Amino acid sequence: MKIAVLPGDGIGTEIVAEAVRVLNVLDLSFEMEEAKVGGAAYEAHGHPLPEATLKLAQASDAILFGAVGDWKYDKLDRPLRPEQAILGLRKHLGLFANFRPAICYEQLVGASSLKPELIAGLDILIIRELTGDIYFGQPRGRRIATDGHFPGAEEAFDTMRYSRPEIERIAHVAFQAARKRSRKVTSVDKANVLETFQFWKDVVTEVHKEYPDIELEHMYVDNAAMQLVKAPKKFDVLFTGNMFGDILSDEASMLTGSIGMLPSASLNAKGQGLYEPSHGSAPDIAGKGVANPLATILSAAMMLRFSLQQPEAADRIESAVKSVLAAGYRTPDIWSEGTHKVGTREMGDAVVAAITGKTITKS
Numbered sequence: 625m626k627i628a629v630l631p632g633d634g635i636g637t638e639i640v641a642e643a644v645r646v647l648n649v650l651d652l653s654f655e656m657e658e659a660k661v662g663g664a665a666y667e668a669h670g671h672p673l674p675e676a677t678l679k680l681a682q683a684s685d686a687i688l689f690g691a692v693g694d695w696k697y698d699k700l701d702r703p704l705r706p707e708q709a710i711l712g713l714r715k716h717l718g719l720f721a722n723f724r725p726a727i728c729y730e731q732l733v734g735a736s737s738l739k740p741e742l743i744a745g746l747d748i749l750i751i752r753e754l755t756g757d758i759y760f761g762q763p764r765g766r767r768i769a770t771d772g773h774f775p776g777a778e779e780a781f782d783t784m785r786y787s788r789p790e791i792e793r794i795a796h797v798a799f800q801a802a803r804k805r806s807r808k809v810t811s812v813d814k815a816n817v818l819e820t821f822q823f824w825k826d827v828v829t830e831v832h833k834e835y836p837d838i839e840l841e842h843m844y845v846d847n848a849a850m851q852l853v854k855a856p857k858k859f860d861v862l863f864t865g866n867m868f869g870d871i872l873s874d875e876a877s878m879l880t881g882s883i884g885m886l887p888s889a890s891l892n893a894k895g896q897g898l899y900e901p902s903h904g905s906a907p908d909i910a911g912k913g914v915a916n917p918l919a920t921i922l923s924a925a926m927m928l929r930f931s932l933q934q935p936e937a938a939d940r941i942e943s944a945v946k947s948v949l950a951a952g953y954r955t956p957d958i959w960s961e962g963t964h965k966v967g968t969r970e971m972g973d974a975v976v977a978a979i980t981g982k983t984i985t986k987s
């Protein structure tokens with residue numbers, strides 16, 4: 625088994641280092657090879673996704689990814705910006721199915737900005753389509769408008785599009801995932817305004833005929849955004865296109881206490897996957913040693929389960945995270961009065977200690 629380790633930029637290097645330490649104490653035999661990606665790769669090789677990094681990713685069973693980006697690259701031409709690396713990996717590896725579990729751990733109920741009774745016991749799975757929609761649709765660009773409200777003015781445009789096979793394959797993923805859970809899928813669209821999402825709704829409804837045991841509900845994205853903070857436990861599998869999923873999953877992260885708690889897996893048709901926290905490179909806290917590494921550590925657990933067929937090892941990591949939270953360890957983003965504030969490294973130490981059965985000592 626080979627894992628490509630791509631820490632990236634900002635807090636990416638700090639949080640991936642902790643996930644690698646956790647993987648190393650599991651007594652499993654896999655090879656890990658590290659490569660640069662994002663801004664770090666641009667600095668070293670002049671491109672955010674160098675050929676060597678892409679080849680390593682393609683040749684690996686799984687990719688452990690940190691985060692990319694920094695405001696200092698905002699002036700670069702778009703193809704050279706760090707964020708293009710993650711889009712490029714998704715595209716080249718065909719990583720169309722994104723799984724984002726949003727679970728509120730019992731110990732973090734108080735860390736959420738919502739009332740405890742709304743989120744205690746929350747366990748939602750967001751399934752987001754990842755290689756289509758307005759993020760990849762062509763044409764896109766800038767031009768001088770020939771029509772619209774201001775003909776002759778400079779304008780920018782993107783293209784929202786989905787093909788039938790793209791919707792069908794992700795709908796199958798959502799319905800099959802629901803079979804392992806509470807058998808309910810909420811498909812998010814904007815069919816009342818957008819042709820692309822009327823099509824999405826029609827195709828999802830057709831695919832649903834193959835899953836009579838699953839309850840399907842359709843919901844407009846604006847209502848879904850509202851329901852997520854009003855009554856989030858109504859959802860089980862929240863099924864979205866690329867852009868709506870991007871936004872709703874960040875919203876869902878706050879239900880769990882912090883974006884630093886939200887892992888993710890992006891899979892292709894062969895089961896090869898990229899595993900990363902749902903957050904970005906957090907330039908505001910990079911280098912301070914305070915980033916929460918748990919989303920990345922939990923992403924490594926998803927990697928063991930989905931791509932490396934090591935479910936027991938995944939369970940060990942997840943149990944260790946729960947016990948560390950139960951012991952009161954908190955990075956600043958999830959800290960509350962009466963708990964023990966730690967940095968990135970100490971949180972990694974605590975998870976390692978919980979896995980290896982050593983006593984966790986609070987410094």
Ligand code: NAD
Pocket residue numbers: 635639690691692693694695707710883884900902903904905906907908909914915916917919957
């Ligand atoms: P962000 O997710 O990096 O940060 C948003 C807020 O959450 C910040 O206040 C940050 O400090 C906090 N935060 C994020 N992760 C945290 C963690 N593990 N522990 C504690 N706090 C955490 O989003 P942003 O600020 O909008 O973007 C920063 C950069 O990241 C940009 O360049 C953006 O393009 C990039 N980005 C990359 C990815 C990716 O690599 N997949 C995803 C999103 C954003």
